[in-house]
Amino acid sequence: MALVLTNRVGLKDSHTLEVYKKTGGYASVEKLFAMEPGTVIEEVKSSGLRGRGGAGFSCGLKWSFVPQNIGKPVYLCVNADESEPGTFKDRLLLEEDPHQLIEGIVIACYAIRSTTAYIYIRGEFDLSYRRIEQAVKEAYQAGFLGKNIFGKKYDLNVTVHRGAGAYICGEETALLNSLEGKKGEPRIKPPFPAVAGLFGCPTIVNNVETLSALPFIINEGALAYRKWGTEKSPGTKLFSVSGHVVRPGTYEVPLGYPLKDLIYKDCGGIPDGKKLKAVIPGGSSVPVLTAEEAEKTFLDYESIAQYGSMLGSGGVMVMDEDVDMVWALRNLSRFYAHESCGQCTPCREGTGWVDKILQRVLNGGGTLEDLALLKEISDNMMGKTICVLADSIAMPVLSFIKKFPADFERYVRSHSAGGKMRILG
Amino acid sequence: MPKIKLTIDGKPVEVEAGTTLLQAAETVGIQIPHYCYHPGLKLAGNCRMCLVEAEKMPKPLASCVAPVQEGMVVKTNTDNVISLRRSVMEFLLINHPLDCPTCDQAGECRLQDYYMQYDKIPSRFHEEKVHKDKMIDLGAGVMLDQERCIACTRCIRVCQEVAGVDELCLSNRGDHVTITTFPGKELSNPYAGNTVDVCPVGALTSKEFRFKKRVWFLESTSSVCPGCSRGCNITVQHQESKVYRLLPRLNSEVNSYWMCDEGRYGFDSVNDHRVLRARINEEGVSEEAGHEDALVELASLLRETSLSEIAVVGHASETCETLENLQQFAKNSLKSRYFFYSRFDPPHPYSDNILMTADKNANQKGVDQLGFKPLSDLKSAVGVLVLRDLTGQEMELLDRLQIPVLAFFAVNESPLCTKAKIVLPIPSYAEQEGHFINVQGKKQKIVPAFEPRGESRLVTEWLNDLKDLLESAGQKKKIAC
Numbered sequence: 001m002a003l004v005l006t007n008r009v010g011l012k013d014s015h016t017l018e019v020y021k022k023t024g025g026y027a028s029v030e031k032l033f034a035m036e037p038g039t040v041i042e043e044v045k046s047s048g049l050r051g052r053g054g055a056g057f058s059c060g061l062k063w064s065f066v067p068q069n070i071g072k073p074v075y076l077c078v079n080a081d082e083s084e085p086g087t088f089k090d091r092l093l094l095e096e097d098p099h100q101l102i103e104g105i106v107i108a109c110y111a112i113r114s115t116t117a118y119i120y121i122r123g124e125f126d127l128s129y130r131r132i133e134q135a136v137k138e139a140y141q142a143g144f145l146g147k148n149i150f151g152k153k154y155d156l157n158v159t160v161h162r163g164a165g166a167y168i169c170g171e172e173t174a175l176l177n178s179l180e181g182k183k184g185e186p187r188i189k190p191p192f193p194a195v196a197g198l199f200g201c202p203t204i205v206n207n208v209e210t211l212s213a214l215p216f217i218i219n220e221g222a223l224a225y226r227k228w229g230t231e232k233s234p235g236t237k238l239f240s241v242s243g244h245v246v247r248p249g250t251y252e253v254p255l256g257y258p259l260k261d262l263i264y265k266d267c268g269g270i271p272d273g274k275k276l277k278a279v280i281p282g283g284s285s286v287p288v289l290t291a292e293e294a295e296k297t298f299l300d301y302e303s304i305a306q307y308g309s310m311l312g313s314g315g316v317m318v319m320d321e322d323v324d325m326v327w328a329l330r331n332l333s334r335f336y337a338h339e340s341c342g343q344c345t346p347c348r349e350g351t352g353w354v355d356k357i358l359q360r361v362l363n364g365g366g367t368l369e370d371l372a373l374l375k376e377i378s379d380n381m382m383g384k385t386i387c388v389l390a391d392s393i394a395m396p397v398l399s400f401i402k403k404f405p406a407d408f409e410r411y412v413r414s415h416s417a418g419g420k421m422r423i424l425g
Numbered sequence: 426m427p428k429i430k431l432t433i434d435g436k437p438v439e440v441e442a443g444t445t446l447l448q449a450a451e452t453v454g455i456q457i458p459h460y461c462y463h464p465g466l467k468l469a470g471n472c473r474m475c476l477v478e479a480e481k482m483p484k485p486l487a488s489c490v491a492p493v494q495e496g497m498v499v500k501t502n503t504d505n506v507i508s509l510r511r512s513v514m515e516f517l518l519i520n521h522p523l524d525c526p527t528c529d530q531a532g533e534c535r536l537q538d539y540y541m542q543y544d545k546i547p548s549r550f551h552e553e554k555v556h557k558d559k560m561i562d563l564g565a566g567v568m569l570d571q572e573r574c575i576a577c578t579r580c581i582r583v584c585q586e587v588a589g590v591d592e593l594c595l596s597n598r599g600d601h602v603t604i605t606t607f608p609g610k611e612l613s614n615p616y617a618g619n620t621v622d623v624c625p626v627g628a629l630t631s632k633e634f635r636f637k638k639r640v641w642f643l644e645s646t647s648s649v650c651p652g653c654s655r656g657c658n659i660t661v662q663h664q665e666s667k668v669y670r671l672l673p674r675l676n677s678e679v680n681s682y683w684m685c686d687e688g689r690y691g692f693d694s695v696n697d698h699r700v701l702r703a704r705i706n707e708e709g710v711s712e713e714a715g716h717e718d719a720l721v722e723l724a725s726l727l728r729e730t731s732l733s734e735i736a737v738v739g740h741a742s743e744t745c746e747t748l749e750n751l752q753q754f755a756k757n758s759l760k761s762r763y764f765f766y767s768r769f770d771p772p773h774p775y776s777d778n779i780l781m782t783a784d785k786n787a788n789q790k791g792v793d794q795l796g797f798k799p800l801s802d803l804k805s806a807v808g809v810l811v812l813r814d815l816t817g818q819e820m821e822l823l824d825r826l827q828i829p830v831l832a833f834f835a836v837n838e839s840p841l842c843t844k845a846k847i848v849l850p851i852p853s854y855a856e857q858e859g860h861f862i863n864v865q866g867k868k869q870k871i872v873p874a875f876e877p878r879g880e881s882r883l884v885t886e887w888l889n890d891l892k893d894l895l896e897s898a899g900q901k902k903k904i905a906c
């Protein structure tokens with residue numbers, strides 16, 4: 001089924017300009033330049049496209065916050081820092097269809113009246129980097145970037161910038177600091193980047209997947225995009241499925257798709273006939289779902305919220321019945337303790353503290369009080385920091401302990417009984 | 426600027442748009458605890474100690490960065506806010522080494538103060554603390570203990586925003602963040618001492634001051650730095666007639682919250698190399714003397730000469746009051762119209778457009794206003810009375826003109842102490858009251874921190890007695906010292 005984002009995935013040389021153009025690439029441009037920038041924003045607004053970087057904020061609405069004619073340049077920053085554990089969907093788009101992203105960049109820049117875009121790409125992405133760098137070069141050579149692009153009175157320069165491997169640089173304001181050559185730490189908001197972003201100028205930060213949906217929306221129109229998905233979550237979305245499934249990988253499905261179908265049909269179910277235990281549906285930062293919840297929910301922003309979780313970045317991590325949830329949680333806490341930028345007290349200290357307690361619990365030294373303490377520390381971290389990285393470990397801690405109490409109690413009980421402990425991790 | 430109305434803890438507040446909640450609260454006397462916020466620096470909003478609640482806001486707000494909004498109902502003292510503070514305190518202390526018994530900050534440490542105010546519960550942290558380096562010499566007399574640092578970034582901002590240099594940064598992430606200089610570089614800006622002042626904890630301490638005195642023993646006196654013509658407002662901290670440190674004191678028109686290191690560490694002239702007894706120099710022999718003997722000797726020296734041809738030499742670092750007294754004495758008692766002044770003139774004075782001026786004298790404007798002339802203008806005199814010091818050039822001039830130094834009113838040891846016939850000890854700026862007029866023309870008051878040291882006496886006192894002696898025309902008269 002032809003969808004929005006992944007139609008070229010798997011085609012030979014899909015990443016080249018030649019194949020891209022042959023398969024209808026850069027077709028939106030004529031239509032685009034015939035529209036007023038404001039009309040483009042309206043079209044994207046009515047498509048209902050929501051940011052795919054995690055927060056799900058309306059893309060068109062965000063664009064409309066950019067103040068015009070204030071005598072400062074406007075920038076577009078493409079967030080290609082994809083580092084959320086379990087998330088590898090932008091990588092697919094960068095590797096397989098980089099020109100689709102560039103076309104999306106042209107559309108976004110035209111809409112917000114920007115003539116400069118930066119692609120901030122995760123440092124460890126090697127093939128992605130080479131592909132996007134090559135595609136940008138091709139686009140310049142073809143006159144699709146640079147001066148008077150596509151023969152129109154419009155200049156657009158795109159620079160690819162590699163990050164150095166810090167997860168926090170995916171947070172949009174940390175990204176801007178990093179791009180400016182400063183330490184990658186999130187800024188206090190307000191002001192939001194749309195008003196004062198890169199070098200203090202109005203800036204839109206958009207995720208790779210968000211931008212990659214734009215050529216379709218301009219070509220086919222907002223209504224065509226709304227053919228898929230739900231009223232509040234229109235369109236399609238990529239889900240990168242990992243863990244205990246037969247066919248892990250990135251799948252494009254319409255929003256509102258049953259998670260159950262994604263796991264059991266598209267991904268071929270759980271290997272070795274094992275039972276499903278838990279699913280993290282939206283990248284490592286979101287609350288975990290029990291098997292029962294996972295089999296009931298649909299993949300749209302609203303349905304998942306009903307089960308207390310979030311769609312996030314669409315990184316679906318599937319865990320079978322053998323997974324030790326204490327071990328799994330500790331795996332996450334170690335990541336967040338390592339990646340906290342360290343500016344806010346609750347996050348800097350809390351992430352490390354949670355990690356140490358979990359490590360101790362795993363090593364057999366935990367008590368029931370530790371579980372209560374973990375909850376309290378998480379409460380003290382949530383909603384009290386500059387960015388939401390603190391919440392990103394607090395929410396898993398709270399949901400893991402709440403939804404899988406037996407896993408945790410097994411550790412602390414046997415400790416109290418002086419039993420022999422399993423050492424993991 | 427439009428005004429915004431809101432209520433904080435039930436009190437109506439009206440402030441300009443753009444004011445933060447923390448500042449708005451201050452206007453009605455509500456103090457919100459904070460670490461990273463410093464009124465003289467840009468906002469960082471990282472410590473989260475200042476969290477408050479506002480009605481209709483889902484999350485607590487960092488009051489140091491959150492701007493006021495019309496109709497806001499803010500609460501800074503609910504049970505929830507207090508528990509937020511307690512939790513931030515708990516987070517701050519889990520990896521803190523709790524070195525208080527050996528920490529120089531104890532007694533003026535925000536961690537100690539706020540722990541007593543908001544936390545006061547035993548630690549629930551049972552893990553191994555993060556260990557970092559201690560006793561790092563950052564340069565510029567600043568010592569760093571990374572374990573005590575709470576990563577508030579005040580020190581980084583002081584270097585950037587006051588000194589205008591990027592010398593400090595936070596390296597690493599998470600609970601491994603550490604303040605550091607750039608590889609191979611030192612802290613070296615002339616305002617580095619301010620980092621120690623702004624550090625709310627014992628992470629940055631002053632090499633000069635650390636371990637010399639527990640701060641609760643120190644007395645504080647408001648004064649003005651005599652180091653240059655800026656006249657930064659300072660607090661002199663002292664005990665038993667000894668100065669231990671100088672701290673900048675807020676004056677938004679002069680020095681804001683800051684002072685330079687040259688001024689900050691320039692107090693050894695109060696503590697050391699002091700002339701504390703009068704001396705009489707006769708034929709190459711120098712002998713200490715009591716007040717009376719020194720004065721009687723001086724009076725008889727003066728009477729041997731033509732008083733009206735004696736010149737007085739003030740100093741551009743003396744107070745207006747002292748200079749005036751000297752001038753009055755010259756006019757009335759000596760009937761002399763020769764008033765000159767000397768000044769400190771280091772060969773390559775450092776100056777910048779921050780605080781430090783090239784004029785290393787506290788009161789040039791004072792000598793100018795009183796009509797004192799530079800000593801280089803002196804053509805002839807039968808003798809001079811000199812205050813504080815002379816430059817090498819000025820001493821050569823006197824030699825060339827064969828003018829004897831009859832009396833030297835001395836604060837510190839100087840070649841003049843052997844050259845002058847009579848040496849009379851006078852107090853330093855820390856021991857007297859008076860005014861300096863700074864480069865901007867502001868008349869600023871200094872207050873005595875302690876009594877004049879040793880047998881030093883105010884210039885006024887010496888001159889009054891001398892006047893009496895001269896007037897009693899040769900009769901030996903008992904003077905009260």
Ligand SMILES: Cc1cc2nc3c(=O)[nH]c(=O)nc-3n(C[C@H](O)[C@H](O)[C@H](O)COP(=O)(O)O)c2cc1C
Pocket residue numbers: 050051052053054055056057059079080081082083084167168169170171172173205206207208210211387388389
């Ligand atoms: C800790 C953290 C990490 C993030 N990492 C990414 C990332 O790798 N890629 C991304 O697109 N957005 C990431 N985000 C979200 C961005 O801040 C931002 O919301 C997004 O790039 C906006 O683009 P969108 O509106 O197109 O979704 C992250 C957010 C946080 C708090």
Ligand code: SF4
Pocket residue numbers: 168185186339340341342343344345347348385386387388389390
């Ligand atoms: S929440 Fe954590 S990662 Fe985000 S700014 Fe604060 S310390 Fe940095």
Ligand code: SF4
Pocket residue numbers: 521522523524525526528529530531532534535536537573626627628
């Ligand atoms: S910084 Fe404060 S709390 Fe820490 S050891 Fe020093 S005095 Fe104690």
Ligand code: SF4
Pocket residue numbers: 573574575576577578579580581604620623624625626628629
């Ligand atoms: S050294 Fe002091 S001032 Fe600097 S960040 Fe640490 S606690 Fe703050």
Ligand code: FES
Pocket residue numbers: 458459460461462469470471472473474475476487488489490
């Ligand atoms: S004082 Fe507000 S966050 Fe530090």
